[in-house]
Amino acid sequence: MEIEGIPLKDWPLRELRRRHTLALVDHMLRTEGRATTGAVGILRALSAMAEDAITDEVCDLNPFKGIRIRANDPRAQKKPRPIRVFSFEEMHRFAKAAGRYEAMVRVFTGCGLRLGEVLPLRREDFDGDTLQVRRTAHEGQILEGTKTDHGEPDAGRVVPATLAGCSKRRFSSTASTASCSSRRPAAASGVSAPSTATSGSQPKKPPA
Numbered sequence: 001m002e003i004e005g006i007p008l009k010d011w012p013l014r015e016l017r018r019r020h021t022l023a024l025v026d027h028m029l030r031t032e033g034r035a036t037t038g039a040v041g042i043l044r045a046l047s048a049m050a051e052d053a054i055t056d057e058v059c060d061l062n063p064f065k066g067i068r069i070r071a072n073d074p075r076a077q078k079k080p081r082p083i084r085v086f087s088f089e090e091m092h093r094f095a096k097a098a099g100r101y102e103a104m105v106r107v108f109t110g111c112g113l114r115l116g117e118v119l120p121l122r123r124e125d126f127d128g129d130t131l132q133v134r135r136t137a138h139e140g141q142i143l144e145g146t147k148t149d150h151g152e153p154d155a156g157r158v159v160p161a162t163l164a165g166c167s168k169r170r171f172s173s174t175a176s177t178a179s180c181s182s183r184r185p186a187a188a189s190g191v192s193a194p195s196t197a198t199s200g201s202q203p204k205k206p207p208a
Contacts, residue, residue: 001027013053016063021046025067029075036069037080043067107131111159117146131161 001008003020011020021043028039046064053059071080086094095105107118111131119137126132134156136143146156 001031013050013059018063018067021063021067025069026075029069029073029077033077035078035080036071036073036076038078039076040069043069107161111161113159126161129160131159133157133159 001024003011003023008020008024025039025043028034028042029036034042043064047062050059050062050064054062091109092106095102095109098105104118107113107121108115113131113133116136116138117133120135120142121131121133125134133146134144136146
């Protein structure tokens, strides 16, 4: 698309302003026929890119930040896709289809960990019943501690993780070296993954 006669891809990021973002939103909704949720997703990606540019000192402000698109915006011609909630059984089939990454997928679906918390997991973090989340992976490095944005008193937390058919010994023996640290994330090994299926009760719906 063009903004003020210039293709958006040719605009120097430093020169973009909020009026240009508003023009982009109008184009996405009216001309491209995007749903409001799709337009919001694009703005979030552009905003994240602009924040990185500010950090790198190639941009002074974020022209995409703070722009809001109402769900009932009259310019929207397409309805948002319905949110799909996978069943407990579907999550297990999805994880199994991941092959050697099955354990990692099940840590995500069964424990609700962030990507940065899953990647630096080590074999000693699993005691047979819980995962001790102590580190965060960020930009190829393993950092001690985790986020505390959910009200945690200290960095790090304990997460229930029953590994179906997996003993602590087996879990430890299959974990190996990581590419971004001296050890491989335990979740990336071939170990059976966390699942609430062995706890005696199955949730009707997976966690959001």
